[in-house]
Amino acid sequence: MRTVAIVGGGFCGTLTAVNLTRLSARPLRILLINDRYPLGRGVAYGTLQPEHLLNVAARNMSAFPDLPSHFVEWLRNRAEFASTPTPNLREEFVPRRVYGDYLLDLIFWQSQPLAGSHQVQIESIEDEVMDLAPSGPGAQLVLRSGASLGADQVVLATGNRAPRALPALAAVQDHPAYRANPWLGGLLPRPDCREDVLLVGTGLTMVDVFLSLRAADWQGTIHAVSRHGLLPLSHFRGGEYPQFPPDGVDTLDLSALVTLMETHCARLRAEGMNPAIVVDKLRPFTQRIWRQLSLSDKQEFLRTYVARWNVTRHRIPAAVAAQVETAQKQDQIRVHRGTVCDARDEGGRLRVSIRGEDGPPRALVVGLVVNCTGPSDSLRVDPSPLFRNLFDRGLVRADELDMGIEVTPHFAAVDEHGAASDFLFAIGPLLRGTLWETTAVPELRAQAHQVAKHLLDDRARTPAEWAQETPANLLEYYI
Ligand SMILES: Cc1cc2nc3c(=O)[nH]c(=O)nc-3n(C[C@H](O)[C@H](O)[C@H](O)COP(=O)(O)OP(=O)(O)OC[C@H]3O[C@@H](n4cnc5c(N)ncnc54)[C@H](O)[C@@H]3O)c2cc1C
Structure with missing residues (x-):
């Protein structure tokens, strides 16, 4: 039986597996290998906190490009939304943990032997893929546990990297008052809620942490700092403006x-x-x-x-923006423009120096510092064991901006000599340098659907034919 191994079980890996199951007309074995974050939910939908909302309205969160209402229809079956009129439900920004339930539901049902008329098996494996080497027409994967798995094709769906280590905070990396990755373990253990807090970064992760602190009835001042000091803008109902964009x-x-x-x-x-x-x-x-x-x-x-x-493209629900605005007015949160330049212990707290545009650095003494700078951009800086091995073996090469890896229009990894792989594919945030817009569900569902179709399609094509068949913009493919 043909075997497809998927490395990473967040949104992209899960939806690749689900689409393979939906679309395969033949027996197929799918290995879905995931570690660190919860299977299905991944980084984004692994939060269990109800105050963490989707930043995309329900109407655009279907997991399937060919079933646009799928998520709204699924929501309709939940008791808490049973009486919400459909037009309102479509515009809801529901908790991300509810979206995680949706993804787990999909993988659960597609893993059941009765889900399809043909025999497709999904095996979920909790482990880290450390290495991958060509073997025959496919690959051999080596896991952290020491297990070795063979596959005919492999999809890399390894997702967002953890936030990058901040050089200015290197000396306090292991300090109990520092959280290097708020996506792992949240803010626990929390200090006393009367302590002041510094959030480094003023984007979506900062907003998440701010909401968690508010939900914990935080009493201390919350400081947020970034070079530009810009906060994500609020969603709004768009007006008609047909003049934009012009042709060309x-x-x-x-x-x-x-x-x-x-x-x-x-x-x-x-x-x-x-x-x-x-x-x-x-x-x-x-x-x-x-x-x-x-x-x-x-x-x-x-x-x-x-x-x-x-800040304009990745907006937040209006209700969340209103909370941030109110907190600013009440001086619960202060947003600073500047760069963190130094940090050291001060009696169990952290004294952090922030350099603004002019004047000497100012110091804040806080009980908690959280790295909210978002995913690290470079794969080459401190790569995971898997990517170190993939680069060393020459099986992948960095894109021209070193933000991820280079792929062809049908998602085949490009090797160090510029050749498209026959067995190794990649989707998701790994394609950031190639596509830029490869972040949110509306793009990622299209990629998961497309790559599944390509994997199941045995017809030989030239690279030019592939390019012609793949939509120039995967968003057009969806809507
Ligand atoms: C906090 C946050 C909130 C977001 N909110 C929204 C939203 O509301 N709406 C929206 O449209 N988009 C949102 N996004 C964007 C987008 O939906 C997510 O980034 C998307 O879920 C990415 O999915 P993924 O599968 O590529 O990555 P991830 O969710 O990061 O999953 C990748 C998985 O692969 C695992 N992995 C990595 N390497 C290995 C390895 N070697 N072996 C085994 N496993 C490995 C990881 O540990 C992880 O579990 C959000 C993103 C974030 C970070």
Whole structure:
């Protein structure tokens, strides 16, 4: 029986397994190997805290590109949403743990022997894949436990890396008042709730931690710091703005794009509309725009515009934004623009120095510091054992920005010589340098569906034929 091994059991790995089960017309053995975060839920949907909400409305959270209402229909079967009218349910930002239940439900039912008329088995294995070597037409995987597994094809769905280690906090990395990765173990053990807290980063992870502290009735001041001091913007109901984007938006270079977007933002402001509409309307074109930008334009975007892009593109539910705003007004949270430059122990607390744009660094003495800078961007910096081995073996190569690995349009890993692998594939945040927009469920479900289709399709194709068959932008594929 053909065997497909999937490395990583978060959203991407789980949905690859589920789609393989749905789409396979032949017997198939699927090995779903996952460690660290809970199977199915992964990093994002592993939180059990009810205050952590999805940042995408339910109507756009179906796990399947070909079944757009699937998640809303699933929600409808839950007692707490039974009386919510469907139009309201579609716009809900439900707790992420509920979405985790949805993913576990999918994997549970697809793992049952009676789920399909043909024999497809999903075997979940809790272990870390440490190495992978070509073997015959497929690969041999080595697990941390010492077990060795053979597979005909392998999908890397290893997800987001842990937040990067902050050099300025290196001296206090193991201090009890420091949390290097808030996604693992939350904030436990928590200090006394009267202590002041410093959150390093002001994006979505910071908002998550802020919500957890509020839910714990935190009394101390919550400080949040980032170089730009920008907070994620709030979701809003979009208005009609057919003037954007103009034809050919996906052929522009960075400076033309910036001019175009600034012009339309100014026009929208003048009309009393939210300028973030232009970022939303660009979304179906983002991957295509990214792929045709020059390397220097991509680097310039990452240097100069990425913070503004992120706070506009990755927005938070209005109810959450209102909580942050109220806390700011009540001085429960203070947002600083600056860079953490040093930290040391002070009687069990941490004295942290923050350098602003000018003047000498200021010091904060806090009972808890949390690294909220989000996933590390580079695979090459401190790679996991698996990626160290994949790079050493030349089976993968970093993308041109070193944000992940290079893949072909049908997700085959590109090796050190530039050749597409026959057996090794990758989806999800690993493709960030290649696609840029490869973060949220609307992109990832399309990738999981596409890669499953490719794995099941034995028809030989040339790379040019593959490129022609794969939609230029996987978002278009969904909607
Ligand atoms: C906090 C947070 C909230 C988010 N909220 C939303 C949202 O509301 N809406 C939305 O659309 N998107 C959201 N996203 C974005 C997106 O949905 C997630 O990033 C997505 O779930 C990524 O799934 P994944 O499977 O690629 O990665 P992950 O969930 O990170 O799963 C990867 C899994 O692979 C395992 N793994 C890695 N290496 C190995 C190995 N060598 N061997 C075995 N296992 C391995 C990891 O331990 C992990 O369990 C959020 C992301 C985060 C981080």
